[in-house]
Amino acid sequence: MIDSLRKHVSPGWVLVAPFLMLVVVLYLGPILNILWLSLTDPEPGLQNYQKLYTNDTLLRIIWTTFRICLITTIISVAFGYSIAYAMVHAHKKRQKLMLTLLLVSFWISILVRTFSWLMLLGHNGLLNNALETLNIISEPVAFVRNELGVLIGMVHYMVPYAVLPLLVNMQTLDTRVMSASRNLGATGSQTFFRIYLPLTKPGIVAACLLVFILSLGFYVTPAILGGGKVLMVAEYISVQLLVTLKWGTAAMLAALMLFGVLALLYIMSKFMKLSTVFGGSTS
Template structure:
C-alpha cells in the first residue's frame, strides 16, 4: 500500500504537467506537421520544394552562421564578465548581476528599436564618430549581418553569462590557491585547474545561446531589413505574404528537426543531463 500511495502521488504531480505539455506543445507541433503534408495537396511536395529551393538553403546556412558567430562572441564576452563577477567584483556583485539581468526587464522589440536608433546612418554611433573626425561618411551598420550580430549578441549575452556564472560560483577558491602554492603560475593554474571546471557552464551557455539564436525573429527582421533573412523570417514571409501555409509549416518542421539534431549531436560529446541539471 505505501508503494501504491507513492506512485499515485507521483502521477498526480506528473499528469497535470504532462497534459499541459501535450496540449500546448506536442499537439500544435503535430498539427504543424499535418499542415506540411496536407497543404495545398497531400504528400511530401512541400518538403521536395523546400530541398530544391536555393533560397531556403541560403536562409538555413545564414541562420546557422549567424547563430554560431553569436554563440562564439557571447561565450567570449560572457566568460570574461562571469569570471569578473564570480571572482573579483565581491562588493559590487549584486549591482553587476542586476545589470546582467536588466535586459530581461525590457522587451526584445524595444531593445531592437533602440539599436536602430544607435546604428542608423544618422544614429548616435555614426554621429559621434563623425563629430570626432574618425569617419567622413556614415558606416553602414544596418541591413547587413553586422547590425544583426551586434543586436543579437546584446540580446543573447545574459543567456551565456548566467549558466557560466552559476558554474563559476560553485568552484572553491581553494583549488586555485592550492595550485599556486604548488608552484603553478597564475595562467597555468587558470588553464589547468580553473578552466576545465568551468566547461559545463560554457557548454550549457553556448548550447542555450545557439538553440535560441536558430529561431530568433524580431531582431534579425528589424536590423536586417529583409536583406538578412534568417529562417524564422523566411517562414513568416511565406505565410504572411504568399499564404503558403504548407511550405511555411514544412520549414518550421525542418527548423525543429535541425534543432533536435544539434541537441543530439551535443549529447554525443556532452552529458546534457549533467550540464543542465547538476549544480556544482
C-alpha cells in the first residue's frame, strides 16, 4: 500500500502537507466558527437569518450596500476600460509609465486616501474654498457625510482593480481582426462596437465582479466619508460586534457576504481564469 501511495503522491507533498494543514486549520477554523455562531447565538436556530425578512433596518443597510457597490462598479469599470484601452494602444515607453503609476496606486494606504479626500472635499476643504474664492458658490457644498463622498472615495480606490482584468483581456486580443475590419470598410466606431467591445466582454465581466466583490467589504471609506450617515454591511457588522454585542447577527451577515462572494467568484471563473485577473498566465 505504501508503494502504491508513493507512485501517486509526490515526495514533495510530504514536506508541504504539514504547512498546508496548518493553513487549512487557521483559515477554515474561524470561518466555521462564524457559521456556527450565526446558527447558535443567542440560541440555536435560524432566527438570525429570519431577520433578513423581518428587520427593516437590516434590509435597508443591505440595499444601501448593494446600491453603492453597484454604482461604484459601473463607474469604476467605465473609467478602468478607458484607462486599459489607452494603455494597450499607447507607445511602449508610455505604456510602462502608465503601468508604473497604476501599480504605485496599490501601495497607497486606503486610510491615507480616505483622509486625503476628506481634506479635499470637506466643508473647509480645498475644493469648497476654491469654489468660494471664485464666487461660484456662496456656501460650502456637502461633498462628504453622504453617499456622494462615499462613492468618490470608493471609485478612486477601485479603478486600478478594474483596469487589471481589462488590461489582461485586451492584451490577448488578436489585432489582426480589427485591422481586417477596417480593411473591409468599417469605420473606427463600427470596429470598436461590433468587434472590439464584444471581444472584451470577458474582461468587462471579470472587472465588474472583482470590483463588486471588493466593494462589499469596504469599511474605512464609508465610515469616514459617510460620517455615520451612510451605513454599509461591513460597518454594521462592526457595530454589532463592538457596540450591541450581537455576535449572532454579525456572524450571519458575515456568512451572507462570504457565500455571496463565493457565488460571484464562481460566476467570474466561467468568464475568465481567476489567475488572469491578477496578471497570471492565460494559457
